[in-house]
Amino acid sequence: MTTDIRLIREGLPLSWRQRLSLTVSLSLPAMLAQLSSIAMQYIDASMVGRLGADDSASIGLVSTSLWLFWGICSAMTSGYSVQVAHKVGANDSGGARDVFRQGIIASLIFSLIITLIGVAISSDLPHWLGGEEVICKNASLYFVVFVAALPLLTMNYLAGGVLRCAGNMKVPSMISGLMCVLDCLFNYLLIFPSRTFSPFGMELTIPGAGLGVLGAALGTVGAEAICAALMMWYACRVQDEIRLKGHTGRWNMTGRVTRKAVSISMPMTIEHAVICGAQIAVTTIVAPLGVVAIAANAFAVTAESLCYMPGYGIGDAAMALTGQCHGAGRQDLTRRFGYMAVGLGMSVMTLMGLLMYQFSGEIMSLITPVEPIGRLGSEVLRIEAWAEPMFAASIVAYGAFVGVGHTTVPALMNFGSIWLVRVPLAWWLSGSMGLAGVWTAMCVELMFRGTIFLSRLFLFRWYR
Numbered sequence: 001m002t003t004d005i006r007l008i009r010e011g012l013p014l015s016w017r018q019r020l021s022l023t024v025s026l027s028l029p030a031m032l033a034q035l036s037s038i039a040m041q042y043i044d045a046s047m048v049g050r051l052g053a054d055d056s057a058s059i060g061l062v063s064t065s066l067w068l069f070w071g072i073c074s075a076m077t078s079g080y081s082v083q084v085a086h087k088v089g090a091n092d093s094g095g096a097r098d099v100f101r102q103g104i105i106a107s108l109i110f111s112l113i114i115t116l117i118g119v120a121i122s123s124d125l126p127h128w129l130g131g132e133e134v135i136c137k138n139a140s141l142y143f144v145v146f147v148a149a150l151p152l153l154t155m156n157y158l159a160g161g162v163l164r165c166a167g168n169m170k171v172p173s174m175i176s177g178l179m180c181v182l183d184c185l186f187n188y189l190l191i192f193p194s195r196t197f198s199p200f201g202m203e204l205t206i207p208g209a210g211l212g213v214l215g216a217a218l219g220t221v222g223a224e225a226i227c228a229a230l231m232m233w234y235a236c237r238v239q240d241e242i243r244l245k246g247h248t249g250r251w252n253m254t255g256r257v258t259r260k261a262v263s264i265s266m267p268m269t270i271e272h273a274v275i276c277g278a279q280i281a282v283t284t285i286v287a288p289l290g291v292v293a294i295a296a297n298a299f300a301v302t303a304e305s306l307c308y309m310p311g312y313g314i315g316d317a318a319m320a321l322t323g324q325c326h327g328a329g330r331q332d333l334t335r336r337f338g339y340m341a342v343g344l345g346m347s348v349m350t351l352m353g354l355l356m357y358q359f360s361g362e363i364m365s366l367i368t369p370v371e372p373i374g375r376l377g378s379e380v381l382r383i384e385a386w387a388e389p390m391f392a393a394s395i396v397a398y399g400a401f402v403g404v405g406h407t408t409v410p411a412l413m414n415f416g417s418i419w420l421v422r423v424p425l426a427w428w429l430s431g432s433m434g435l436a437g438v439w440t441a442m443c444v445e446l447m448f449r450g451t452i453f454l455s456r457l458f459l460f461r462w463y464r
Contacts, residue, residue, distance in 0.1 A: 008089060008321075008324050008325055008328050008330065008333065014333065019333075019336060019337060019340055020340060022321070023314075023317060023318075023321065023337065023340050023341055023344060024344070026167070026169050026317035026320060026321065027169075027313060027314045027317040027341070027344060028169075029169035029170045029172070029173035029313075030164065030169045030172075030173065030312075030313035030314065030316040030317050031309075031310045031313030031314065031348075032173045032176075032177070032313070047187050047188070047191050047192075047216065054134055054135050054138075054291065055135075055138060055212060055213050056295040056298065056299065056368065056370075056373070057131075057132075057135050057291045057294040057295045057298070058126075058131075058135040058136075058137075058138035058139040058142060058213055059138075059139070059142055059213060059216070059298065060294050060295055060297060060298025060299070061126055061129055061131045061135060061139045061283065061287070061294060061298075062125060062126060062129070062139045062140075062142060062143040063298055063301070064276060064279040064280050064282075064283050065125060065129070065143065065276070065280060066143060066146050066147075067276050067279065068272070068273060068276035068277070068279075068280065069114055069118050069146075069147055069150060070146075070150075070153065071272040071273075071276060072114060072269050072272055072273055073107070073110065073111050073114060073150055073153065073154040073157060074154075074157045074161075074272075075265055075268035075269040075271075075272050076106075076107065076110050076111075076154075076265050076269055077103060077107050077154060077157045077158040077161050077265075078161060078264060078265055078268055078402060079103075079260070079261030079262060079263075079264040079265030079266075079268075080099055080100065080102065080103030080106070080107070080158065080161075080162070080257075080261050081103070081158065081161030081162045081164070081165045082165065082264050082319070082323055082402060082403065082405055083099045083257065083260055083261065083264070084096045084099050084100060084103075084161075084162045084165045084166060084242060085165035085166070085319070085320055085323025085324050085326075085327060085403065086323055086324075086326060086327035086405075087099060087327065088165070088166050088167070088241050088242075088324060088327065089323065089324035089325065089326065089327025089328040090327040090328060090329075093240075093241050093242070094247075094249070096162075096166070096241055096242050097242055097243075097244060097247055097249055098249055098250070098254075098257070099257055100162055100235070100242050100244065101244065101249055101250070101251050102251075102252075102253050102254065102257050102258070102261075103158050103162070103261070104155075104158065104251075105251060105253060106253065106258070106261065107154045107155065107157075107158045108151055108154070108155075110154070111150045111151040111153075111154035112150075112151055114147075114150055115147055115148060115150045115151060118143070118144070118147030118148075118150065119144060119147060119148060122140050122143050122144035122147065123140050125139075125140065125143060126139040126140050126143075129280065129283055129284055129287060130284050130287035130288065131287060131294075132291065135291070138212070138213040138214075141213060141214055141217070142213050142214070142216070142217045145214065145217035145218060145221060146217055146220075146221060149221040149224070149225065152221075152224065152225045152228045153224055153228065155228045155231075155232050156224060156227060156228035156231055156232075158232075159228070159231035159232040159234070159235040159236075160172040160175075160231050162235055162239075162242055163231070163234070163235050163239055163242075164316050164317075164319070164320050165319065165320050165323055165324075166239055166241045166242055166320075167241075167320055167324070168239055169316070169317065169320075171231075171234050171239075172231065175227045175230050175231050175234075176227070178227060178230070179223045179224060179226075179227040180223075182222070182223035182226060182227070183219060183220050183223040183224075185219075186218070186219030186220070186222050186223055187215065187216055187219035187220065188206075188208070188219075189207065189208055189209060189215075189219070190208070190209045190211050190214075190215030190216070190218050190219045191208075191209075191210075191211060191212060191215035191216050191219065192208045192210060192215075193208045193209075193210030194206065194207050194208045194210070195208060260405075263405070263407075264402070264405050264407055265407075267407040267408040267410075267411035267412075268402070268407050268411060270411065270415075271407075271410075271411030271412075271414050271415055274415045274418075274419065275414055275415065275418050278418045278419050278422060278423050279418075281423050282422070282423065282426050282438060282442075283297075285426055285427055285430050285438060286430075286435060286438055289430070289434055289435055292370075292372050292373055292376060293376065293434065293435045295368070295370070295373045296372075296373045296374075296376035296377040296380070296435060297377075297380070297435055297438070299364065299367045299368055299373065299377050300364070300377040300380050300381050300384075300439070302367065303356075303360075303363045303364060303367060303377065303381055304356065304381060304384055306352065306356065306363070307349060307352040307353055307355075307356050307385075307388050308349060308352075308388065308391055308392070308395065310345075310348050310349060310352060311345045311348065311349050311391065311392040311395040311396055312395055312399075314341055314344055314345040314348065314392075314395075314396050314399070315341070315345065315395045315396045315398060315399025315400075316399060317341060317399075318337065318338060318341035318342075318345075318396050318399040318400040318403060319399040319400065319402050319403040320403065321337040321341065321403065322334045322337055322338055322399075322400045322401075322403030322404050322463070323402075323403035323404065325337060325403075326403060326404040326405070326463070331463050331464055332463075334403075334404060334463040335463040337400070338397070338400035338401075338457060338462075338463065339457070339458075341396050341399070341400060342392075342393055342396045342397050342400070342454070342457060344396075345392040345393070345395060345396035346389050346390075346392045346393055346396075348392070349388045349389060349391065349392035350388060350389045350392070352388060353385040353386070353387075353388030353389065354385070356381055356382075356384075356385045356388070357381075357382050357385035357386075360377075360378040360379075360381035360382050360385075361374070361375075361378045363378075363381065364377040364378045364381070376435060379435075379436060380435055380436055380438075380439035383436060383439045383440055383443050384439055384442060384443055384446075386443055386447075387442070387443040387444075387446035387447050387450075389450070390446055390447045390449070390450025390451065390454075391446045391449070391450060392450070393450035393451075393453050393454050393457075394414075394446070394449045394450045394453040397410075397453040397454065397456070397457045398410050398414070398453065400457070400462075401456075401462055404462065404463060406462050409456070410453070410456070413449070413452050413453065413456070414449065417445055417448055417449040417452065418445060418449075421441075421444065421445040421448050421449075422441050422442055422444075422445035423441075425440075425441035425444060425445065426438045426441035426442070428441075429441055
């Protein structure tokens with residue numbers, strides 16, 4: 001952990017330059033971790049895109065439903081990682097370890113319940129979403145592989161969250177980079193059949209399982225499982241503030257920690273479920289537009305993530321900084337870090353939006369060789385590029401709010417924005433504009449959401 005972040009816990013003043021340096025130093029590794037995650041999604045999408053429109057559409061059909069299940073588990077772990085930030089900020093390492101222990105038990109129980117629900121609905125889900133029969137079988141297969149691995153993925157969320165909230169952004173970033181490499185390797189071997197090349201006149205055979213969509217799911221899950229084990233090992237045995245090795249403690253759940261975890265996580269979990277429900281509703285709006293529209297929508301979402309994931313990285317840094325300041329009882333510093341992180345996020349995502357607008361065609365060509373899908377995806381990306389600065393405001397401000405445990409009102413803001421603006425507007429515009437209308441609705445809603453988050457950031461005392 002750097003000297004600068006210790007200044008927060010020691011009650012020493014931080015100049016504007018020190019605050020900026022600390023914000024950037026924590027944001028950069030977090031941004032790299034998010035970009036590694038996006039690179040992994042690009043690899044998946046690009047490899048599956050080579051299989052054809054039907055296989056691409058089968059993954060795109062259930063992708064928002066997978067985000068629902070992943071996000072619920074991730075939000076649940078936040079209730080414990082935010083408490084770790086508060087304990088570390090208050091120089092209470094013993095309390096941080098107790099919270100971490102309870103987080104492990106609670107996360108395993110919760111993720112197993114969610115897994116059982118996912119497996120139970122996996123065969124019917126593609127039909128509920130309005131998918132054509134030709135893509136439903138592979139869509140169900142892809143979905144069930146991922147939900148079966150949720151307990152492992154949840155351990156990854158928990159370990160990464162507590163490390164970041166303890167101020168360690170570098171290790172999660174490095175492990176995310178490794179996950180990207182492993183995902184590329186596993187997918188290459190599992191998606192495609194064996195192939196023979198002749199470099200320099202020598203015949204070389206690359207083995208392959210030829211599993212298609214199933215291989216894409218197994219490859220990604222395998223990479224994430226290995227990295228979840230590494231992340232949990234580092235958190236439990238190496239990180240000073242939270243490591244469990246050499247420190248005795250009780251593993252039973254306590255009412256105080258559990259109640260606080262629920263008060264932090266419950267609004268986030270409900271909010272994520274409701275937002276993903278809205279995204280699933282948008283998927284049902286897109287589904288009748290045809291296989292090309294489904295695939296273009298899914299690939300454009302993946303392509304756009306290149307823009308907004310740096311914002312989530314800065315949001316992670318904002319959560320760690322405001323959480324430790326809150327734990328140290330430094331309210332004014334909490335507010336200043338929130339302002340600085342939001343400004344940095346808006347600057348970065350404005351630049352990313354400009355690049356996405358300029359190179360949308362090239363980005364889509366990396367993902368899919370199918371020209372109609374690429375052309376439609378490029379069109380909607382240019383629409384979405386206009387919303388990136390305000391999208392950044394909502395992402396980073398939300399991270400700052402979560403750091404102090406302020407989750408209920410922001411959750412309601414997200415809920416109201418997407419259900420009252422995006423969904424009805426997408427339904428209305430899709431009839432006349434097709435997929436472009438759906439993405440126009442998304443652009444308008446993200447601008448509105450950024451506006452209300454900035455209003456809360458500057459006009460209300462969220463940091464108290």
